[in-house]
Amino acid sequence: MTQTNWIAAAPAPTGWALRAMTTDxxxxxxxxxxxxxxxxxxxxxxxxxxxxxxxxGAAPRALPCAPxxxxxxxxxxxxxxxxxxxxxxxxxxxxxRTAGEETAIAGFLSLNKDFDGVxxxxxPVQTLWAHISAEEVVSMQPFATPRLAAAxxxxxxxxxxxxxxxxxxxxxxxxxxxxxxxxxxxxxxHLIGAELAAARPxxxxxxxxxxxxxxxxxxxxRAIGTQGLAPVQADGTAMLLKGLAExxxxxGL
Numbered sequence: 299m300t301q302t303n304w305i306a307a308a309p310a311p312t313g314w315a316l317r318a319m320t321t322d323x324x325x326x327x328x329x330x331x332x333x334x335x336x337x338x339x340x341x342x343x344x345x346x347x348x349x350x351x352x353x354x355g356a357a358p359r360a361l362p363c364a365p366x367x368x369x370x371x372x373x374x375x376x377x378x379x380x381x382x383x384x385x386x387x388x389x390x391x392x393x394x395r396t397a398g399e400e401t402a403i404a405g406f407l408s409l410n411k412d413f414d415g416v417x418x419x420x421x422p423v424q425t426l427w428a429h430i431s432a433e434e435v436v437s438m439q440p441f442a443t444p445r446l447a448a449a450x451x452x453x454x455x456x457x458x459x460x461x462x463x464x465x466x467x468x469x470x471x472x473x474x475x476x477x478x479x480x481x482x483x484x485x486x487x488h489l490i491g492a493e494l495a496a497a498r499p500x501x502x503x504x505x506x507x508x509x510x511x512x513x514x515x516x517x518x519x520r521a522i523g524t525q526g527l528a529p530v531q532a533d534g535t536a537m538l539l540k541g542l543a544e545x546x547x548x549x550g551l
Contacts, residue, residue, distance in 0.1 A: 355385025462487025
């Protein structure tokens with residue numbers, strides 16, 4: 299039977315998403331923990347194994363910088379498992395802090411070393427736009443669009459998406475009115491339209507890549523494509539695991 303070699307951990311809306319990893323990078327199973335406690339991790343893995351956690355360092359790294367440091371510090375977690383904590387990235391103005399996105403960015407850049415442009419990372423907590431140059435995160439801008447969508451209780455399909463997107467992209471000041479009128483179509487279209495209007499300096503004339511998974515990433519890829527761009531698409535989970543594996547290597551685990 300294949301044994302868990304290490305645990306990949308990443309921030310989730312409530313607690314931490316866990317993946318039991320094999321030596322060659324395969325995922326044995328997935329789970330969740332409210333906190334990165336030794337008891338929860340040992341229970342999940344069935345044994346005490348090393349843990350690599352995205353966006354978990356106590357002291358964030360200031361931009362501009364590479365998404366991962368040259369070395370990843372190891373800490374004892376209740377004296378049971380070794381924890382390699384990947385520090386989040388932070389920016390003072392506008393205020394921004396990553397919550398695991400730095401690790402997905404590292405995974406993407408490890409496969410696209412010559413990328414120079416903007417990454418759009420839609421995640422459950424926030425959507426982060428990150429300007430990349432010379433393999434560094436130069437600046438970033440977060441948006442609360444996913445939380446707003448969750449608060450509206452919508453998982454709207456793409457029906458009427460384009461019309462809603464265009465409607466609010468051209469008149470972002472009408473967002474609240476558009477969301478109050480069900481006849482105006484897909485809420486996701488309105489929300490992303492307002493975001494694209496605010497993020498125009500980030501994507502206009504830039505090479506753009508969307509790093510994400512599922513329906514939400516599809517919404518962003520479609521929306522950016524309507525603006526005459528051809529965004530690169532990358533699977534968010536695959537990029538996260540790639541970054542975690544690199545951090546594991548740098549930590550010497």
